[in-house]
Amino acid sequence: MNSIGRHLIMTCFGESHGRLVGVVLDGCPAGLPLKEGDIQRELDKRRPGLSELYSSRAEADKVEIISGVFRGYTTGAPICMVVKNLDVDSSVYEEYRFKPRPGHADYPAYVRYGGFNDYRGGGMFSGRLTIAYVMSGAVAKKLLSTIGIEVYAHTVQIGPVKLDRKPTLEELRTKVYASPVRCVDREISEKMEAIIREVKSRGDSIGGVVEGLAFNVPPGLGDPLFGSLDGDLAHLLFNIPAVKGVEFGAGFRAATMKGSEFNDQYVYRGDRVETLTNNSGGILGGLSNGMPISVRVAFKPTPSIAIRQRTVDLREKVDTFIEVKGRHDPCIVPRAVPVVEACIAFTLADHCIGLGLIPKVLGRKS
Amino acid sequence: MNSIGRHLIMTCFGESHGRLVGVVLDGCPAGLPLKEGDIQRELDKRRPGLSELYSSRAEADKVEIISGVFRGYTTGAPICMVVKNLDVDSSVYEEYRFKPRPGHADYPAYVRYGGFNDYRGGGMFSGRLTIAYVMSGAVAKKLLSTIGIEVYAHTVQIGPVKLDRKPTLEELRTKVYASPVRCVDREISEKMEAIIREVKSRGDSIGGVVEGLAFNVPPGLGDPLFGSLDGDLAHLLFNIPAVKGVEFGAGFRAATMKGSEFNDQYVYRGDRVETLTNNSGGILGGLSNGMPISVRVAFKPTPSIAIRQRTVDLREKVDTFIEVKGRHDPCIVPRAVPVVEACIAFTLADHCIGLGLIPKVLGRKS
């Protein structure tokens, strides 16, 4: 249940306020050059900056590679990577133990685990577990780069503010992490920041949308039925906490479209088959069609808000109120961007290994 | 790749124009009363009626239970169920063999399977494979009924026409399949029919949205991380051909909401914990919270249209045109309704068996 993938498999462990968050990545081909810096670069994209836009929990999030790498190369053995929790303050959580925070997993987790779950900081349900996804995704991105596949994600909406145009590949490569909200357009980015500041000032939070894109994906990637690329991507993306919707290409807009509008018609560009439009988001029948894969992921507003809300006392069995303290991001979206990126990279790498596009051994050690 | 589920597992096989479509359902508890009529009732919901709204392919879609049932009860052995293909006309497909139909899986499947795939009627990529989901879902619904869980789906949008209100439980129980487009509201239903007739008259097609709902789901169903209820539901739902988006509760609307609006606040209703709103669609942290599960599924317009489209000739490597013949539904949505229902039922039954809410043996034979 805490493992995902068919050929490249990640098994996550750890808790928000426990000792660490970790992942065991199984099935990574041998011979991939890998150092902690490769992982750290991706983790740093997920770290909150020194800004009022983010949580004040000050975690260095330093990765340690525990196994599976020997003298700078992956060995084919499972790669264990961990990030220690250093700045933990669990004091506020005793209050919530029997008073579930609205929008969090507290109540169903209490029922599911009979009260034995680690409720501090959400325990295993915390967004902090996405560190594991990012670590796996970092390895996946290195694997994909050996065959030229590039994966990006960026913020396209925060509350009512939307990026309505398509980003260029150049913007995706250079502008995303230059923006504190991970939006490639400077003006839009500033409006998004303003929204976050505003909701934060009122003790509130806000949702948004992240778009993920993958380029140079060869056609024919994916397996029929339950090994479809979109099914596998959605499966993993919905396991990012706070995700409430996933759509590919035209997505929900497809509902209003006619076949003559939606269908992506084929043409040759030199030897290469392309489509005139990309309403299918690069996936047909669960298989990549050679066009960029595009997926949009809707995030709900951070559930932890300072505003008074109704809740119940599960021990006393009475109605009560709660004001959620602790250190929280007023908008989860900017920090979710590298997580979406990681999930896409992981899923694509899993399929590329499965189809033999990435071999089981990269080169031969001399 | 053609199997899904952890405790209740379905393995699908067959092709659109092959001998049959079948499923092996593994992990079904012993002792469930099961007869072909139970399956047939669900299959009949998926069959095209005698109407211009549907494809003219006239399949009886009669189920045969091949194994796993003995004297009216499931035995605990795998249940194989099949539906034969009777009204097959593959003549038109020779033309498309090297001319991929836009919007279909033809092109990536040709690449993926080296031209060996059965291209007649889309082969294993055909929507006809959803017969397997419906057969499994029929068993799942019987399993869920033993613990009071009810699953419904209905059409909420076709093209621009939307059902903007919540259906009552009574409507879901009695009105869905009384409507040719599976919409509970008669007036809206008629508008939807009109839209379909209109696009059909022009050789075109149209998309739409199906909403799925599950009632009486106990809180705490689901597993952490990759066994989450929403991840599992989305995984299966995206494996229904033509699905381009899946959202739970407020879904993409959550992106524009503040935490103070989105969060579902808790109250006691007698002994039962409920929430004042259901923006989370009954799922928090991947676990059910006891409220109705609600999911919306966006379908693209049927790719097969009579209108001339650009495509390529993969053998000659030149651009060309195509007008897709054959018998197709101008809108897939009405027929997708029982499929969405089946997918939800299957996923919930899988989790209920996993948690022991549905035991491995139902009663004891005397």
Added chain:
Amino acid sequence: MNSIGRHLIMTCFGESHGRLVGVVLDGCPAGLPLKEGDIQRELDKRRPGLSELYSSRAEADKVEIISGVFRGYTTGAPICMVVKNLDVDSSVYEEYRFKPRPGHADYPAYVRYGGFNDYRGGGMFSGRLTIAYVMSGAVAKKLLSTIGIEVYAHTVQIGPVKLDRKPTLEELRTKVYASPVRCVDREISEKMEAIIREVKSRGDSIGGVVEGLAFNVPPGLGDPLFGSLDGDLAHLLFNIPAVKGVEFGAGFRAATMKGSEFNDQYVYRGDRVETLTNNSGGILGGLSNGMPISVRVAFKPTPSIAIRQRTVDLREKVDTFIEVKGRHDPCIVPRAVPVVEACIAFTLADHCIGLGLIPKVLGRKS
């Protein structure tokens, strides 16, 4: 539970006295030439001949390929194959319904499935289910033959009669199925036949040992830890009914050996690394080492015997007696030979696909 394999996956269904026995084989590469004759040839090896050495149940065991093959080639879609049960006589089984036959699964199955299991002919626990293994193995053998791997099995022991020498490759290719007991040595074969006739004449049965061998297996096949070649082989072999032991190479004899005797020392034969002995049976650390894989499989005597035995009446809860009627092989070993062969072939093909030694598409269709 009724599926096995990681890249090549078989899902079995059916019962001894139900309509049929079938298998869905998933993950078979596209482009393999496959016709029913390929499967039938292997099934025929498993069929009881017209001899007193075998059960008198007269099944033609004719295979039908239901899906996954199109115009003589595999398509990449799941291959469903079935064999109908024609000569079914369930009359004797009513007596055993609450009187478990010693040595059969009757009693634990009754407990496990609450009395709902199909008890006729052992239901899903019948050796007849191995038809599914043989059908899958037939496809696997064709896959392996594309890279030169050959798999054989033969009888090395029945009761006290043993074949004490190593068979030649030529004998394995031509002599096994010429012997009614599947023993390559004519003299030993006759002694084995005599033993079987003798126990049969007394209403009794006898056990034996089958040896499986695979040649031309490249070194390095297998995955670490739980994907080991020997672990996977044993897992499947123990799922052949009546198997009580599995050993590789020197097997249990290794317990009495010193390292200096057991270790297979390396030498170059031209460019090829070989070992002077093969006590490891071609597997080291779960990986093939390039030497022939050899495994020995111990079978218990057929549990169905005409001799009076003690048993219990589960309904009356009293001790009683039983004399098992029905049509049974007095020794299961000869018919198990092609099953062992099939299991080895299946497991090797699964690993070869996983490592990319057998590609996902065999050739390209013109």
Added chain:
Amino acid sequence: MNSIGRHLIMTCFGESHGRLVGVVLDGCPAGLPLKEGDIQRELDKRRPGLSELYSSRAEADKVEIISGVFRGYTTGAPICMVVKNLDVDSSVYEEYRFKPRPGHADYPAYVRYGGFNDYRGGGMFSGRLTIAYVMSGAVAKKLLSTIGIEVYAHTVQIGPVKLDRKPTLEELRTKVYASPVRCVDREISEKMEAIIREVKSRGDSIGGVVEGLAFNVPPGLGDPLFGSLDGDLAHLLFNIPAVKGVEFGAGFRAATMKGSEFNDQYVYRGDRVETLTNNSGGILGGLSNGMPISVRVAFKPTPSIAIRQRTVDLREKVDTFIEVKGRHDPCIVPRAVPVVEACIAFTLADHCIGLGLIPKVLGRKS
């Protein structure tokens, strides 16, 4: 590939000479009291004592529980447990890098991983990885104890010295770990010790057999076909390095038996169904039958011997010689005893959780 189990799942990582050996145990019910001492007690059984019978590598093998336990109880989250490697001396292994040690995985691993595998101390192929099995088994034993199942293992053969009688339950409970070779019979134990000393004095090694036993296993445990209890046990047991054979009950002796001798006849003992003999080793048709489960596991002699052996130089492609240095157990059997115990406990706990015999939550926290 480094994960095993269906409901209780262990994922192993680490290397012999890397930083540590670890395991992530997923699916453990919430509410099990668990402390490091529970794990340490089992690990201590596996540690080499201060004796010439064992390797001189002096590892404390101290367990650390990293996740999944909160205030003394399992939380339902994955349990990560690690043991650090402290006494590592990799100096000798440089010599073996291109000179594979006979009997070890060196050569096939070199081929499989293109020379990138961590060859120090066998890397991930080392017997040291069985620490992960023992840690998981320790948790499994605690789970099993909640329903009264007891699991034991003991040495029944080292070289030519055999324990020919059945041990009593009392002996299994108290005598196994009092013997340095893990044999319940003092006299036999001393003979076994003498054998080990003798082979060691000559730089040689010796094999042996471990018997595993499980008591109070309820009838009906196991799943049909590929979820059989014996198949699952064998799968895991063959993943203990150096195992060459596994047999249940009469095992290979069954080959020489008649049905009338082998069949375990049923009788009532009060309300309980028992069998007069236990040739089936407690398993029929893959299901437990309520009698003690008995399995025998053959271990080859330790491959590392000081005696000169032939090998090859893979870089120079010439024949050469090797004398294996390093610190090795002259007989692996005594240290394998707790590993066999762990593997049996793990597999039984996995099945008990799957069938709901051990619930997903043990009690409810107040």
